[in-house]
Amino acid sequence: MKLYSYFRSSASYRVRIALNLKNLPYEYVPVHLVREGGEQLKSAYRKINPDAIVPAFIDDENHTIQQSLAIIEYLEETHPEPRLLPKSPADRAYVRSIALQIACEIHPLDNLRVLRYLKHTLGVDDAAKDAWYRHWIEAGFATLEERLANDPRTGTLCYGDTPTLADLCLVPQIYNAHRFKIDTARYPTIQRIHDHAVQLDAFVRAAPGVQPDAE
Amino acid sequence: MKLYSYFRSSASYRVRIALNLKNLPYEYVPVHLVREGGEQLKSAYRKINPDAIVPAFIDDENHTIQQSLAIIEYLEETHPEPRLLPKSPADRAYVRSIALQIACEIHPLDNLRVLRYLKHTLGVDDAAKDAWYRHWIEAGFATLEERLANDPRTGTLCYGDTPTLADLCLVPQIYNAHRFKIDTARYPTIQRIHDHAVQLDAFVRAAPGVQPDAE
Structure with a gap:
């Protein structure tokens, strides 16, 4: 592979x-x-x-x-x-909806090619470009925090205590947030899940800083 | 429901x-x-x-x-x-990848809230906003056309001759393209699939113009 x-x-x-x-x-x-x-x-x-x-x-x-x-x-x-998805269809849908909220509502807006279009085609300055980047993460994290804080399915991770597709999307999105100096402590449930997940071996070995091409 | x-x-x-x-x-x-x-x-x-x-x-x-x-x-x-997804995992992945290309790479950039941010926060004028809208559809359709034109799995629809998740994402995206006057005839395979799909009863009944809240 x-x-x-x-x-x-x-x-x-x-x-x-x-x-x-x-x-x-x-x-x-x-x-x-x-x-x-x-x-x-x-x-x-x-x-x-x-x-x-x-x-x-x-x-x-x-x-x-x-x-x-x-x-x-x-x-x-x-x-x-x-398993990275639960067994019941309703819970699978719940986990997928968290993953898709990150993958469709937050991440695409902060992609490299989008930031380049803002800068080079629309002539947006760096401060406004960074504000854009933070805006979509903060808007998405605010509602995600609300959901995770209130749903009884939330455990040490997004869904219970074993990693699911939702955590696989959340942790990398938080990595992006930290790169742009967003204070994720404002989202206590998200922060708590992140802090737990990044200690798990599979997450440790997947982290950007330990990849062969890390700079 | x-x-x-x-x-x-x-x-x-x-x-x-x-x-x-x-x-x-x-x-x-x-x-x-x-x-x-x-x-x-x-x-x-x-x-x-x-x-x-x-x-x-x-x-x-x-x-x-x-x-x-x-x-x-x-x-x-x-x-x-x-079924809206094929049976084999590899073909399911192929269909999902088309759906996700549309759902993650094209559609999020042209969402209403994004267009509002461009206009009201970044002060982008209507012409530049419309160019942005078209840019992401055209960039996405160009590579999707290449994929669909060259993959042997393409039939009268994105995958063979019965509707899949890929067609469910493609047809609404073309509806958006037409609203912004993009000439989709430049993407002959996409155009052909669209023209076939929109005649199917399930697509006819789902069309924006026939919904209860249509204007």
């Missing part, structure tokens, strides 16, 4: 945690998103992912899969243990 | 198609996103979806689910026929 990843990419980080939780060894293929205009934009990588974003995943049967959540659902279906 | 929907919301449109394909009757609860500052922002609706976006779904056992893709996966698990 191969994972095309960039150490700082939070979507890649989600998949790294999933692979670690399921004890699946994989080859780490670094794709540098910034150096020389971005390796993801070159034709060699575009053959693997025409969207020119990371991650991309190739399994042992040579199936190429794009999109972090599609990769994780695939891993869940092909390597079901340990 | 209840669907909280706005006729023009493309995320709501996805779920309407799914409910129709699975022959599930539902109560349509309109949430007007524009009138009086937006019904989605009022506390009555925020109790159902704290994120203040549509759709939200409540099933017959009173489970409330947010996020269109989580709702559709839930319907797929609780009402498996007709």
Whole structure:
């Protein structure tokens, strides 16, 4: 198995945690998103992912899969243990809705190509660009905090005490928040879940700072 | 079952198609996103979806689910026929990756709240805002066209000849593209799939123009 990843990419980080939780060894293929205009934009990588974003995943049967959540659902279906989604459909929907809130409402707005469009095409200055970045994280975390603080399914992690797809999306999003100096202590449930999760071995080994391409 | 929907919301449109394909009757609860500052922002609706976006779904056992893709996966698990995802894990991943490309890379950037931020907070003028809207659709459609045109799994629809999650995301995104006068004929495979899909009964009945709150 191969994972095309960039150490700082939070979507890649989600998949790294999933692979670690399921004890699946994989080859780490670094794709540098910034150096020389971005390796993801070159034709060699575009053959693997025409969207020119990371991650991309190739399994042992040579199936190429794009999109972090599609990769994780695939891993869940092909390597079901340990489970990253609960058993009951209603609880699976709950966990997916948290993951998708992060993946659809927060993360896409703060992607590198979006920040570049703001700066280079719309001429937004750095202060306004950083405010944009923080705005979408803060708006999303405020409602996520409300949900997690009030739902009886919340445990030491987003859903009970074992990692699910929701935690795989939350922890990398908090990594992004910290890069932009957002004080996540304002979201006590999110903060508590984060502090617990990042101590788990699968999360420790997936962290950006310990990847082969970390700077 | 209840669907909280706005006729023009493309995320709501996805779920309407799914409910129709699975022959599930539902109560349509309109949430007007524009009138009086937006019904989605009022506390009555925020109790159902704290994120203040549509759709939200409540099933017959009173489970409330947010996020269109989580709702559709839930319907797929609780009402498996007709299937909206293929049988093999690799093909399921392929279909999900198309759906997620639209749901994560295109749609979030053109959401109402994002357009409002561009206009009111960043002071972007209408022409630049419209160019932004078109940019993300065109960038996404260009790579999606490449993928669909070259993949042997493409049929009269995104995956073979029966509707899948990919078509449920593609058709509403094309509706958005047409609202902003994007010429989708430049994407011949996407155009062909769209023209076929919109004639199917489940898609006809889910179209924005025939919803109870259509204007």
